[in-house]
Amino acid sequence: MPTRAELEQLAGRLRDLQAPPAAHRPLPTGWGAIDRALTPHTGPAGGEREPPTGGLPGGAIHEWFLDLEERPAPASAPPDRDNWFAPLALLTHLAWRTIEAGDAQDGAAGRLVVWIGRRCRVFVGAMAGLPGAAPSARTLIARSLVVNPPDGASALWAIDLALRSPAVGAVVADARGLDMACSRRLQLAAEAGGGLALLARPARERAALSAAATRWLVRPTPARPGVWAPSARWSVELLRRKGTTGWSGPSANGGRRWILEMNRAQGVVCVPADVADRSGEASPAPVRVSA
Amino acid sequence: MDHGRQIVGARCERAARAGVDIGMTIAHARALLPRSPEPLLEPHRPDRDDAALGALAAWLLRFSPIAAPSPPGCVLLDIAGCERAFRGERRIVRLVAEAMRRMRLHARIGVAPTYACARAVAMFAPEAATIVADGAVRAALEHLPLRAIDPEPEAERALMELGVERLGQLFDLPRASLPGRFGAELLMRMDRALGAAIETIDPVREPDPPRAARLFEGPTTQTEALALAARQALDDLCLALRSRERGARRIEVLLLRIDAPPVRFAIALSRPARDPRHLWTLLAARLERVNLGFGVEGVEMTAAALGRLPHEQDERWTEHAARTSAATTRATGELIDTIVDRLGAESVLRPEPVESHLPERAQRLRPAMLPPLRPAALDALAIAHAPRPTALLDPAEEALVLAVTPDGPVAMVRWRDRERRIATSLGPERLAQEWWRDERRASVADLSTLARDYFAVQDEDGLWLWIYRDGDTAKWFVHGLWA
Numbered sequence A: 001m002p003t004r005a006e007l008e009q010l011a012g013r014l015r016d017l018q019a020p021p022a023a024h025r026p027l028p029t030g031w032g033a034i035d036r037a038l039t040p041h042t043g044p045a046g047g048e049r050e051p052p053t054g055g056l057p058g059g060a061i062h063e064w065f066l067d068l069e070e071r072p073a074p075a076s077a078p079p080d081r082d083n084w085f086a087p088l089a090l091l092t093h094l095a096w097r098t099i100e101a102g103d104a105q106d107g108a109a110g111r112l113v114v115w116i117g118r119r120c121r122v123f124v125g126a127m128a129g130l131p132g133a134a135p136s137a138r139t140l141i142a143r144s145l146v147v148n149p150p151d152g153a154s155a156l157w158a159i160d161l162a163l164r165s166p167a168v169g170a171v172v173a174d175a176r177g178l179d180m181a182c183s184r185r186l187q188l189a190a191e192a193g194g195g196l197a198l199l200a201r202p203a204r205e206r207a208a209l210s211a212a213a214t215r216w217l218v219r220p221t222p223a224r225p226g227v228w229a230p231s232a233r234w235s236v237e238l239l240r241r242k243g244t245t246g247w248s249g250p251s252a253n254g255g256r257r258w259i260l261e262m263n264r265a266q267g268v269v270c271v272p273a274d275v276a277d278r279s280g281e282a283s284p285a286p287v288r289v290s291a
Numbered sequence B: 001m002d003h004g005r006q007i008v009g010a011r012c013e014r015a016a017r018a019g020v021d022i023g024m025t026i027a028h029a030r031a032l033l034p035r036s037p038e039p040l041l042e043p044h045r046p047d048r049d050d051a052a053l054g055a056l057a058a059w060l061l062r063f064s065p066i067a068a069p070s071p072p073g074c075v076l077l078d079i080a081g082c083e084r085a086f087r088g089e090r091r092i093v094r095l096v097a098e099a100m101r102r103m104r105l106h107a108r109i110g111v112a113p114t115y116a117c118a119r120a121v122a123m124f125a126p127e128a129a130t131i132v133a134d135g136a137v138r139a140a141l142e143h144l145p146l147r148a149i150d151p152e153p154e155a156e157r158a159l160m161e162l163g164v165e166r167l168g169q170l171f172d173l174p175r176a177s178l179p180g181r182f183g184a185e186l187l188m189r190m191d192r193a194l195g196a197a198i199e200t201i202d203p204v205r206e207p208d209p210p211r212a213a214r215l216f217e218g219p220t221t222q223t224e225a226l227a228l229a230a231r232q233a234l235d236d237l238c239l240a241l242r243s244r245e246r247g248a249r250r251i252e253v254l255l256l257r258i259d260a261p262p263v264r265f266a267i268a269l270s271r272p273a274r275d276p277r278h279l280w281t282l283l284a285a286r287l288e289r290v291n292l293g294f295g296v297e298g299v300e301m302t303a304a305a306l307g308r309l310p311h312e313q314d315e316r317w318t319e320h321a322a323r324t325s326a327a328t329t330r331a332t333g334e335l336i337d338t339i340v341d342r343l344g345a346e347s348v349l350r351p352e353p354v355e356s357h358l359p360e361r362a363q364r365l366r367p368a369m370l371p372p373l374r375p376a377a378l379d380a381l382a383i384a385h386a387p388r389p390t391a392l393l394d395p396a397e398e399a400l401v402l403a404v405t406p407d408g409p410v411a412m413v414r415w416r417d418r419e420r421r422i423a424t425s426l427g428p429e430r431l432a433q434e435w436w437r438d439e440r441r442a443s444v445a446d447l448s449t450l451a452r453d454y455f456a457v458q459d460e461d462g463l464w465l466w467i468y469r470d471g472d473t474a475k476w477f478v479h480g481l482w483a
Helices: A004-018 A032-037 A088-104 A133-142 A152-164 A180-193 B013-018 B026-032 B046-062 B089-102 B115-124 B134-141 B153-162 B167-172 B175-182 B184-194 B223-244 B276-288 B325-343 B375-380
Strands: A061-066 A112-116 A144-147 A168-174 A196-202 A214-221 A233-241 A256-263 A267-271 B066-070 B074-078 B109-111 B129-131 B211-220 B246-257 B263-273 B296-308 B348-353 B363-367 B391-403 B410-415 B418-432 B451-459 B464-470 B476-481
Touching (some): A032 A256, A032 A267, A088 A133, A088 A168, A088 A196, A112 A152, A133 B348, A180 A196, B046 B066, B074 B115, B089 B129, B167 B184, B211 B223, B223 B276, B246 B276, B263 B325, B410 B476
Parallel strands (some): B109 B129
Antiparallel strands (some): A233 A256, B211 B296, B246 B296, B391 B410, B464 B476
């Protein structure tokens, strides 16, 4: 019969195996409430290690859907026009955070952000929302690479290659029509390379199966009245987080929603709870960790 | 150093004007020079001076195929026949002078029918740049001091005792008596300067590009054999590159075929590289597509364009080692090369800010194969005072807009078959077009109609749109949105 000490040692080793490798640190998004909600919970006996900081899980792919409530294109529209957009303000902010976090780490300085796809470009307007405006914008532009793949298969190949490269910190890509096998392959590539993949997909695909670590639905919401400059506001909802028991859909009461606002002074910030309707449950409901 | 004292080996113009001479002690020199700014002292290393002169001669090969350093401080170029290429001797002189100025080198130039005359004129003539015509050699040399033809010290001393100080007086002396009294060397130098004797120089040569080859005993059509030979040649080439501390930016491969013309292809790299693994992934793809014909007899590889690639520490444990910036640069280069190899050179781009107030022109993309931008070029990035949308539509899409008054707030926008009532309307902001680019400017009498009035509007759902009214046609367009 194994002794208690041996069992505890075994439990410690199993916990170490389950913990993510050091290269895959979570990326702090800079949005306080979201970071707190994304903190993984450690077990009751895991007190020796310091609690990991919260943020988007590193070494994984994340899917972002922007819902502008578009109706399908009428028959008179040109056949190749696509009615969807990527939530570029948020993705630019996250890309910049990846660079900043990478530079702060010793071994990951100088990494790139790769933008793949026609819809995912780095625009000057999106960069006005970065904190520290012009110098941050210059850093982001200096570290960006834009790839123009001619079709979907080469786009997937390019995303895979970029994720596996040690020089890449984040990939922002246009991933329309991704199926389960492809997303699993991209998830493996992200784990191998340690980078972060932010995939933008049209909102109508949010029912599709995918191997993404987190899935987010972004919807514009009305700004507070009396603004003198466009301060766009979005309601961001975490549809799914891998490794947790789900809430059964975006409209269920257990859904997690936060309000993010972009203004020139502070960039993209998380608006506190008292303004919005559902966001900001101070203590998240206990989550059972399942495999 | 002389008997433990430090003496001056060479000095610049300003120090020479202050009275510092070669051979005086440092303490004396310091006393002659003003206290501020501090005079700059460096140990005199003649070997490094010679190496630098050789490098300068190699750089000057762009003006002439024959260039030789002539220490101390002189480079000889043979420009016979180069005037056609550069449209005249004067132009060559001007280009060289400007190049030296850009390199911050103080240079004096002399052009003459003989090397010795050119050197003499360059060093001792009153003007900074002198051109001596064909028949005017003797006249140009007459007023120069004896040192201009670099005689031996004893001969020079003997001539000075006689009172001969200028070359004109030397030429007037009887020729036959010169070898006996002053040595044969003096007569030879005089003849070289005047053109009566030939002077040869030792030109500097550019090193050959590194090359590696594998030749077979007989023709083969097996791709595995060819791949093996090519891989070995590539390893040799990378070894040669490493010994020169260079990386290849362009590798040309030549496959010798029997009974058929040879096959040539080249791969281009975004950064200098000498890693056989990375180069092989690019080359192998090309080799497989080659038509072997009746058989291949040999493979030859040349690194046609080189770039500096300093040595770096070998990473043996890549998953544990801290990634240095050199490794990241190399990984970036490999990523760009691999994507370009499969998707084409125009498929990988870098964003570059452009000085323009129009948001659709504020940025352009340039191919990543070109070297990355200097940081100063990024200063053109202007964050506009008025807010700009995060996503731009290209081209702008037409919309139907209802406004309360012609220049007033917007009430309703119908875009993409959906009517949106507007809750907030900000504007107008007038952006004048870049009239110097617009083709319509010739036909438009009033340039103010080429302007656009922009409004930032928010609909009831919270979506912000950026719309404008064209000054010319009075139509409304949606140009962007805050996604």
